[in-house]
Amino acid sequence: MDQMVGQNVQGQRDKVVIIMGATGTGKSKLSIYLATRYRAEIVNSDKMQVYKGLDIVTNKVTWEEQCGVPHHLLGIRDPYTDFTVEDFCYSALHAIESILSRGRLPIIVGGSNRYIEALIDGDESKFRSKYNCCILWVDVSMEKHYPFLSERIDQMVENGLIEELSEMFDPNLDYSRGIFRSIGVPEFDQYFRTKPYLNDENCEMLLQKAISEMKENTWDLAHRQLKKIHRLQYGKGWGMHRLDATEVFGKRGKEAEEAWKDCVGGPGLRIVAHFLKDITKQAPADVIAVDHES
Template structure:
């Protein structure tokens, strides 16, 4: 029998964390974070990482498993999530995935075959030699020309991912984006995906207030500490919440400008998340408001009970 997995998706600040706790409590579940930045130790406030108190005794996974200078790809995410699903299911618990990293969650739940295309050592060595001689910019510009969608997802400092995307194109004739689109979207799990959405005005207000709370709780000090530890150019520090604060820490930008950019980028990210989930997966959507959140959560729990009973 397929393992049952419940996933909670939707834009940032919409209330996925609280809902995942309620679902785990109701259905004997344990939670796997679906946020690709919460894997990093020390990136706590800016990633809205769940606190011990907020967990309410529910075990959580995929949090604090990497140092800020370590790479973490969609393939890595898939491996860890699928391992935790097996582990949680083996104890007759229900894995509950909560997060907003769309491609990563889809890759894990629909079993993308990242290893299907074997590496070609000759191509790899040539690209690495180009990197050594000319730097990453010519390679990154080539990626922008051949696969602009993939280039937009990869920071130039992430040399490994830039080279891998170019490898796939040179070896297969397909861009990495085209290669991913060819994946067969059939999940190996008994999968139930709940989407939580909110009207734009309410969601943007929640995002702005969340960021004000992050700042109050020490976001700038957290980014400053990571900067002082030498992590400025690591891929993890390109996450929203961190990249906006560094110019302020370096005295290149005012505090007010940094926070306004953070709020703007967070709102834009929420819009991209929502669009991505709407177009990519089969999701049961629930629209909530701050006033009806508890009522809607109860509806979701009741609907889930009916679905699970009939599967």
């Protein structure tokens, strides 16, 4: 597309796409899928992925997965420092303006809903007065989502999570600061502290305990994120477009990819197309589902 995608004519608000959802629902995949079809750049809104390091633990998209799409606020911050809500709002606004200045569409994506809420509704809602937002919500039923999250953590362990944590472990770590607040870091503290003094059996027992705690805390995070999204959608009337990805999580391989395009990618593409063309009428009923029960 050759037109200035995110920018509007004088007097109209510039356009921003926002993708929300609980951890592990496929937000990043959708953002990259949309960005490769429009002239778009991605602004990360995951408060742990903003830090350098622990790429497996924080589940950052890899260079290959980014498909050449520019990503902002991803892996840029010193892991020992704090990145506050105020820091995010300032940095995100700067990134948005930079993206728009190049005639591209900003896509904000991540699971830190408190940061997104502060960006959109904070500062006397100046964001809403300046930008026209299209908010996509990728949703998955808990019945399908929780087993997937467990499998994902098992895969992270296979991909080198323990080795990655071992390289950054320090007995004097402050788990209330920086990247070390990430789920998957404090859970392994006891394992790394006592590992040199334990036999193989007890060591394995502690390792499995840490992995189980990481899974439980990830489930809790997903539940809190979903609860927050419900409040924003049904309590504050954010008008999100809900994309139900549940069917995808019951399939594997080619079938899963086809289901994703049918349930998430295709509908998301059509919703954004309506948004960018200034079509104000509601998207067709077969494109979005507004009812949700978990």
